[in-house]
Every structure is written in structure tokens, then in C-alpha cells.
Amino acid sequence: MSCKDVTMHELTIANSLVELASAHAAENGARRVVAISVRMGVLCGIGRSLYFCFEPASRGTLCDGARLHIEEVPLSVRCEHCDETKVPKALYNFRCPDCGYPTPKVVSGREMELTSIELEATEAAASFGAADDAGTQRSAL
Amino acid sequence: MCKVCGCGDGEVRVDGKIHESPHSHDHDLGHEAHIHHEHDGDMHFGHGPAGTHVGGVSQSNLLKIEENILSKNDGFAQANRDRLDVLGAVALNLVSSPGAGKTTLLVETLNRLKQDFDMCVIEGDQESANDADRIRATGVRAVQINTGRGCHLDAHMVGHAMDELDPPGNSIVFIENIGNLVCPSGFDLGEASKVVILSVAEGDDKPIKYPDAFAAADLMLISKTDLLPHVDFDVSACIEHARCINPDIEVIELSAKTGEGVDQWVGWVAGRRRERLESEQQDLQSRLSKIAAAIDANDELQRRHDA
Ligand SMILES: Nc1nc2c(ncn2[C@@H]2O[C@H](COP(=O)(O)OP(=O)(O)O)[C@@H](O)[C@H]2O)c(=O)[nH]1
Ligand SMILES: [Mg+2]
Ligand SMILES: [Zn+2]
Ligand SMILES: [Zn+2]
Numbered sequence: 407m408s409c410k411d412v413t414m415h416e417l418t419i420a421n422s423l424v425e426l427a428s429a430h431a432a433e434n435g436a437r438r439v440v441a442i443s444v445r446m447g448v449l450c451g452i453g454r455s456l457y458f459c460f461e462p463a464s465r466g467t468l469c470d471g472a473r474l475h476i477e478e479v480p481l482s483v484r485c486e487h488c489d490e491t492k493v494p495k496a497l498y499n500f501r502c503p504d505c506g507y508p509t510p511k512v513v514s515g516r517e518m519e520l521t522s523i524e525l526e527a528t529e530a531a532a533s534f535g536a537a538d539d540a541g542t543q544r545s546a547l
Numbered sequence: 548m549c550k551v552c553g554c555g556d557g558e559v560r561v562d563g564k565i566h567e568s569p570h571s572h573d574h575d576l577g578h579e580a581h582i583h584h585e586h587d588g589d590m591h592f593g594h595g596p597a598g599t600h601v602g603g604v605s606q607s608n609l610l611k612i613e614e615n616i617l618s619k620n621d622g623f624a625q626a627n628r629d630r631l632d633v634l635g636a637v638a639l640n641l642v643s644s645p646g647a648g649k650t651t652l653l654v655e656t657l658n659r660l661k662q663d664f665d666m667c668v669i670e671g672d673q674e675s676a677n678d679a680d681r682i683r684a685t686g687v688r689a690v691q692i693n694t695g696r697g698c699h700l701d702a703h704m705v706g707h708a709m710d711e712l713d714p715p716g717n718s719i720v721f722i723e724n725i726g727n728l729v730c731p732s733g734f735d736l737g738e739a740s741k742v743v744i745l746s747v748a749e750g751d752d753k754p755i756k757y758p759d760a761f762a763a764a765d766l767m768l769i770s771k772t773d774l775l776p777h778v779d780f781d782v783s784a785c786i787e788h789a790r791c792i793n794p795d796i797e798v799i800e801l802s803a804k805t806g807e808g809v810d811q812w813v814g815w816v817a818g819r820r821r822e823r824l825e826s827e828q829q830d831l832q833s834r835l836s837k838i839a840a841a842i843d844a845n846d847e848l849q850r851r852h853d854a
Contacts, residue, residue, distance in 0.1 A: 508794030
């Protein structure tokens, strides 16, 4: 499989991903993004093919050469009858696997999320990291 | 070229005009995610090497983002929705495979409603302005968006189409999406509802194959029912499949050719408009009573002053 086999749609998503990641990298004064982690819901129909689009989409950007990690997020739904989150038996049947009730609410499986990026440290960023050594989460923006 | 949507770069045309990224000033939607700086070793991702590399080896920074990849689109969609809300206008996003009968049904719908309602149409197609021409022949205004290779409309393109159309107050804006059941479902355009159209020529298992399109829609239209005697299409099985995915989805069976079921669809559209107008009316009424109360308070103060 090469990028020629993937659809324009996946390229669009890859472009949006690269653009978003690059914007965050630039805001943080990074020269390069080393790695990108995303979460893709199974219902988006994208999944692994994003790997193939990522490279051409990232060429010439701050994300050029970055490693891409895709976490596939399974489908889960809210069953009001069982009052619990359940995992349906199939992607085309969202009914509760235990009681058979229809479940109008998808809890997970539709997300397309940029989870994190790893930036190549600039000197400023490195000292920023050191200053943050207590391990506290600090809001940067 | 439109850097914002990145979709079909350089190929997006609104009414034939190449869509240059026209105003970089308002492209700062999105990016409101909270970002936490964390350095190596402080984060435990449990998936992939990004989280498992050895702390202290490099000085690289891990930046937690947790932002929707399509957040920019969602920002534009919200802007479209706000704009429509202020107008009391309702937008419907029609999604289907190519050839399911969207344009034919739209033409029929416009002819039935144009005496009574203000309407306009945003036509999405990869190439050609044929569909917009078919719409304009009814006398209703339409804007054609050509996406080139792009497989769906996005909210940014629709915003520009609305600039051109300038929808009147209390109107209905129909959006005919690119013929495709995969891509459009993830792209909010600012519509009140997505309507998924499935023709009986396609096969009753479409909801199984493209669940997200059916999960995202409020209404499923089963179109071209005049062809039912000639095809192997089990209407009740199709509805059952769709309701396994979306138990709340409404269903109307229709044929634009014979007119069967079209009244019901037109009634649904009018119903959506009424809902929109009622909610607008409630907002205005509550605003009016707040203004009346504010005036009363003013008068009260004046009375005390005069006394
Ligand atoms: N038999 C039949 N054909 C239809 C009906 N509606 C549309 N068509 C035909 O289906 C084809 C595609 O229709 P069109 O409206 O262009 O589909 P779109 O691509 O979804 O906009 C055309 O040849 C139409 O004449 C219908 O209700 N019955
Ligand atoms: Mg059409
Ligand atoms: Zn697409
Ligand atoms: Zn249950």
C-alpha cells in the first residue's frame, strides 16, 4: 500500500493533523516535531492508512520526519437500560450486547484527536523543562 | 489555494472562482486546547514509543494537546451556525452516494416550497456547475462549490458560499454535499440536521457498510421507491439496519419521479423551519421581557428620584 491507494479524504485528515501539530509546535518555539500521537475512532474509517498519508502531508513542515503513533479507539456506547457503557458486538449494530436495547449515544469510536506532540528541544524549551522538574503540569498558554 | 481546509488544495472553486485563502485574519479559530508542558518520564501514555522512551536521554518535550484534529472545521461550523441562528435560518446537509437523487429531490422540493419560503442552495460537486444550473432553473438562488479531488464540503467552504448567498432571514439553506457516504459525516458544516439519502438501487445493507453516515443523520430518506418492483431492496431490513445504529433516526420513503412520499418530506422540512423559528421567537420573547423589566427598574428609580 502506498499513498496512491489512499483516498483524498485521508490526505485531508493528514493535512489537518500536520497543520494543527505544526501550529502548536510553532507556538512553542520548536524547530521540529519528533513524534505525534493521535487517537482515531474506529467509526472514522481512517485508521492505519493515515500512516501512508502522513509522510507526504508533512513534507516541508515542522512535522517532516516525525514519528506517528496511532491509537485506535474502539466503539463503545451508553446503554440506558443497563446504565452502563458497553462495547457492541459489531460496528454496524450499536445495540447493547447484553440486553439488546438500542443505544442512541456513542461514547467512543468517533474521535479524531491529536493527543500529544513531542518537540525537539530548543535551548529555551530545555531550560523550561528543567524548571518544571517538580513534575507539576503547567499550562503553557 | 486554501491553507485552512487543506482539502483539494488549489482546486476549491466557489462559483468557478479559484478560492484563494481570502482573509488570513479570521483563521485563528480553534487552538483553545489546554497545553501542558511535561518533560520526559513524567507522562505515561501506555501506547506507542512516544510514551515509553527513556527519560533523560534527550531534552525533547512532550506536549499534551488533546484537541480534535478537525477543531478548525468545528470552529468554522460554529461560526456558520451562529450566523444562521441570528438569521433564524435553518440549514440542512444532504448526504448520499453519487446519484441517489439529491439534486432531483431538491428541485422538486424547491418547486413546492418557493411560493411560501425564502430558500437558497449550496451545491457541492467535485467538478461542473450542472447541479447549480438545475437548481437555478427553479428560480431559487444557488452557489456551486467545486472541490476538485476533495471528497466532502467543509465548514470553511460553506462559510464562503454563505457570504455569496447572503441567506435572508427565516430562510432554509439546503446544502448538497459531495456524493460520498464516508467523508462528509465527520465534517460539521453548521447545519441543523444531516439528512442521509439512500436510493433503492443501492442495496439495503448500506447502513451496515457506512454506519457513521447513519449515526450522524437525523433523517434517512429512502429514495427512488418507484424502482422497488425492479430491484432487490428490502425496505424494512434497511430501516432495521439503520435503527440498530441510530434508534432515533426518522425515515421517509419517497420517489421524486412519482411524487410519492414527497409531501411527507416537505412537511419534515417545514417542521424543522418551524422549530427553528419557535426557538428564535422564545429567545426574542425572553429578551423582550428582560428589556421590559429593565425599563421598569429605570422608571422605579426615576419615581424615587422625583419623590
Ligand atoms: N427512477 C427514479 N430515478 C430518479 C429519481 N430521482 C432521481 N432519479 C435519477 O437518478 C439519477 C441521479 O439523480 P441526481 O438527482 O442527479 O442524483 P445526485 O447525484 O444525488 O444529485 C438521475 O438520472 C435522476 O433522473 C426517482 O425518484 N426515481
Ligand atoms: Mg447532485
Ligand atoms: Zn473527505
Ligand atoms: Zn443493556
